[in-house]
Amino acid sequence: MEKIRVVKRGSPSAKKIFLVSFLSLLGALAVASLIFFLYGVNPFQAYARLIGGSLGSPYSIGETLRRAIPLLLVGTGLTLAFRGSFWNIGAEGQLLLGAMAAAGVALFSRLPSPLLLPAMFLGGFFAGALWALLPALLKSKLGVNEVITTLMLNYVAMNLILYLVQGPWRGTQKWGFPYTDDIPPAARLDTIGETSVHWPTLILGLCLALLIYWVLHHTTYGFEIRVLGENPEAGHFAGMSPVKTTALVALVSGGLAGLAGVGEVAGVHHMLRNPGQISLGYGYTAIIVAWLARRNPLATVLTALFFGAILTGGDALKISLGLPFQVVDVLNGLILFFLIGGELLLEYGLEWGTEGERR
């Protein structure tokens, strides 16, 4: 009897990884088109609008790029964290803390203009890094699961920002809206032409992706992170310090999320406002960015662009086909499901034939 069976394989080739990732995406989009159809929208039309709305004009390309910037920064940090087996689900909160620090420095520090932006980036990095350091210390010192602590701190961060913009930091020139005042012009990032692509953050993200790739694959630090991530006992036996490594990957991934928050404040909003407006769930979407990149920092450049396009295309679907923006969550959820499903294919692979036939 012919049967599909699951066979364990060695480590998969790059070509196969690419193929399986591509098939996973295709599968997710196929299920999504079924949902579009049930909703009464022609799936082909929906995908045409999604592509047109995210890549069809200079404006939409700009919007895609500006959403890709935080995804690139956060996603790159997460590849490092996931490689080091630090399951950081708290990038959303770390990003918000970075945004908070940036707005705080810009509004209240009274630093001379040229120092303002560097201080904001530095402050944002450290705010995000420290927000991630607490779960890292709890993990390595007490064995507290970091998935839950990083996740919970997201909601603490959200409430903290809400408190600030509705209370002590509420602007005097905002007619009662829960916004801070605008940050001074010297604290704003330059953008490309008429778009809102704050290019300094984009360059920063690209450089950091390269740097982290290099550290991960060409330095002893990177070697330790990879060993401890894949086989903590072996790493420990070889004299590596899990405490130090966990703290390091937490600091860097939190810091990068913090930088993304700085970019949103200094490059896009020019103020601190509701958490839901500062971040369109970038911290969560970046988990998929890192996963689709298969924890490779360089590949996040591509996957961040892809999800930037989906977020932008979601806006286009909302305007032109009347679909709610949540359609993006449907796509994101499905893609994530198919990606982890596809991993089984990579790890094991399907073969035709009954067991024992080939042995």
Added chain:
Amino acid sequence: MILSWIAAALSRMVSYGTPLLLGTLGEIYAERSGVLNLGVEGMMILGAVSAFATAYTTGNPWLALLAAAAAGGLSSLIHGFFSISLRANQVISGLALTMFGLGLSGLFGKGFAGLPLDNPLPKVTVPLLAEVPLLGTALFQDKSPLIYLGILLTPVLWFLLFRTSLGVNIRSVGENPAAADAAGLNVWRIRYGCVFFGGVMAGLAGGFLSVAYRPAWTQGMTSGMGWIVVALTIFASWNPTRGLFGAYFFGLLFYLSYRLQPWLAPEILQMAPYLGAVLALVLINLFQKRKGGPEALMEPYKRGEK
């Protein structure tokens, strides 16, 4: 004056605490069997939208609860499929379920947003008990039947988990699936059963929100309650009775965050459940000589490995 204030506080406490309690009871069972389900928020909101749509189109709020339970249960099976059958990462699969649920409910709930519901779940007064001054009036007068369901289910689920062989089986599958398997238990079936039960309870919690608590459908109306449930499950150290106290405690905090608004920003008190969960985890790990929670939590099981 003070007494009526306390009565109002208690009454709001159980109302707001009930969806948290229902969700937590379900998640406790899922996690006790070794499966962390971070999809509670997604299952809850799918329950809420299904319940509202059913109540609105059929006019029957009881049928709506059934729809909520079915929506929660069916969506939990997606997580079951990926995390139990495919042995995928439970964290990622749960997150995917939350994203998917929030998205799907937004899509199919769009037509129901802002509509009034003429036939919400009727309120029930328990005879005799409601006559008890203060506590009786606060807890048993004009309350949703789901509030009573939560109160009744708590001791039943506690008994089932800690005093019956089914409970022993569930816990041993969550602590050491290989040993449970060797002892002849069907790990696969027990885990699927617990995850499904968790989904049903999360769905009911969502149904409570949209056809009883505030009979209406709004986008994203669960507003992070699913994550409080995840926090509460830890806060209650995976024990149904402590789950009840925890859920009501956070229900009270939520009420207080509105009442104390002139003196204290509501956001500060609303941080409490999340900080509480972190603190609970720290305490569990400090004072117990074992990892917090079921030993095999988040570990997929495959026969013949380890």
